[in-house]
Amino acid sequence: ATHDHLFKLLIIGDSGVGKSSILLRFCDDEFNEKQASTIGVDFKTKFMQVRGKKLKLALWDTAGQERFRTLTSSYYRGAQGIILCYDCTQRSTFDHVKFWQDEVRRYSTNQDAILMLVSNKVDLPDQQVSRTEGEEFAFAQSMMFIETSAKTRQGIKQAFEEVVFKILDT
Numbered sequence: 001a002t003h004d005h006l007f008k009l010l011i012i013g014d015s016g017v018g019k020s021s022i023l024l025r026f027c028d029d030e031f032n033e034k035q036a037s038t039i040g041v042d043f044k045t046k047f048m049q050v051r052g053k054k055l056k057l058a059l060w061d062t063a064g065q066e067r068f069r070t071l072t073s074s075y076y077r078g079a080q081g082i083i084l085c086y087d088c089t090q091r092s093t094f095d096h097v098k099f100w101q102d103e104v105r106r107y108s109t110n111q112d113a114i115l116m117l118v119s120n121k122v123d124l125p126d127q128q129v130s131r132t133e134g135e136e137f138a139f140a141q142s143m144m145f146i147e148t149s150a151k152t153r154q155g156i157k158q159a160f161e162e163v164v165f166k167i168l169d170t
């Protein structure tokens, strides 16, 4: 076999928060400042070596459907890990995290799915959501939390590693 484990991971959150950029950084170590709102990538695979095991990650992005809030059950089905992103420079994207949690509750078939709340774009000044606020919200909602920048690489690899460790331990 090419791998010991196959995990399905989703990335969700409002349009423009940096979901596709996070996947592009994680998978290809690239970043586009003028990233088109849709880069046409809606599925990527990534191999990872963790604790002596070879993991194959199936990473599901959206091709812009999140704009119309039309992600449905087939997108969520069977996901072991869900990365829920907001943009710390856009308060509204943090306020909408509750909406995305409702979607997960409605559509996710896996009650044990691991949720990681991601505060992206921490490289930018003029942040509208503090680290503490994000962290406290995540804690209250039993989600993991990390600050990331797809631009500088901060937290990107760690975000996926922590989700994968938690899945392996669950």
Ligand code: GDP
Pocket: 013, 014, 015, 016, 017, 018, 019, 020, 021, 022, 032, 033, 034, 035, 036, 037, 038, 120, 121, 122, 123, 124, 148, 149, 150, 151, 152
């Ligand atoms: P998506 O709609 O959630 O997939 O968001 P995109 O990945 O398309 O990113 C939207 C815009 O934000 C693009 O112009 C990206 O270059 C930019 N962007 C994404 N992540 C970051 C980041 O961490 N820092 C900065 N400064 N810009 C980012």
Ligand code: MG
Pocket: 019, 020, 021, 037, 038, 039, 061, 062, 063, 064
């Ligand atoms: Mg996108």
